Amino acid sequence: MIGKIKRRDVRQNISQHNQNLLVSQKNSSSYQWQSILKTDYYYMGPKNRVWDSYYLTRMLDRLFGIIVILALSNLMLRAQAPMPKNAANPPEKSPSISVTPRPLVKAWKILDLEGLLGAGFEGGRQYDNGRNLFQQATCIKCHRFNETGSTAGPALTKVALKYGPLELLTHVMEPSKEVSEIYQQHEVILKDGSTILGRLVSSKGGRVILNIDIQDRDALKVIEPKFIKSMGPSKISLMPSNLLNTLHENDILDLLAYLLAKGDPTDPMFK
């Protein structure tokens, strides 16, 4: 009965003919040999074994498995250790946000605000307000900050290491000043003169598919080649430039302080 034959026996007794067969099948372009044959081929011993991509992938798989197990056990050990008091950057949960539409306060210019940036961060900032505004001004919908948010735009957790207050403000108010390739949008100009902006999903055979809503992967716009006049990368950032216009001065400072403090409520800015 075939069920009783040990797999190892089959492997050990694999004939030279079958080995040749396996090698020839393996090298054939179809690559569709059965898994039993595959296993036996790799059991032929180190002499005949070929260090090809399949073999390396299997080795890497195993290595990866070991790394995952080590990482998990490390995590479990850490979880048992008591949390230090006043830990900086406490993880924030639940990015389930309901954003209420906010009325316009002012069409802010950088000039209106830059004078406030020095003294404004010397103390007295409201941590909770800053954190709340990160959600209410919709930043959280595109940015990851510490443990929360979305990955549509760059993570802002370490933004304080990159930018001082004025640079940070400038990036928030003029996002199109530096549009990075990773988040670049494409602009399709149609023959009727209208323009469609979005992230390029595909342009196979001249048929362009754009994702026209960064927060919704399924918001796709298909544009047939006969309607297209021209297309190319856009210089306009995905990030709206008017997000601070619904905030008061103190709100803007609280939001910036929240980012500059890396989300740490014990930062001197909040004293």
Ligand code: HEC
């Ligand atoms: C619709 C998505 C979206 C929203 C909403 C949004 N951003 Fe952005 N943001 C981006 C993208 C995309 C970039 C990258 C700039 C680029 O290449 O266009 C960016 C860049 C930035 C940068 C520069 C980051 C860097 O590392 O250089 C800062 C700071 C920033 N955003 C802050 C904010 C703040 C604060 C808010 C809320 C008031 C916000 N963003 C809301 C998409 C968004």
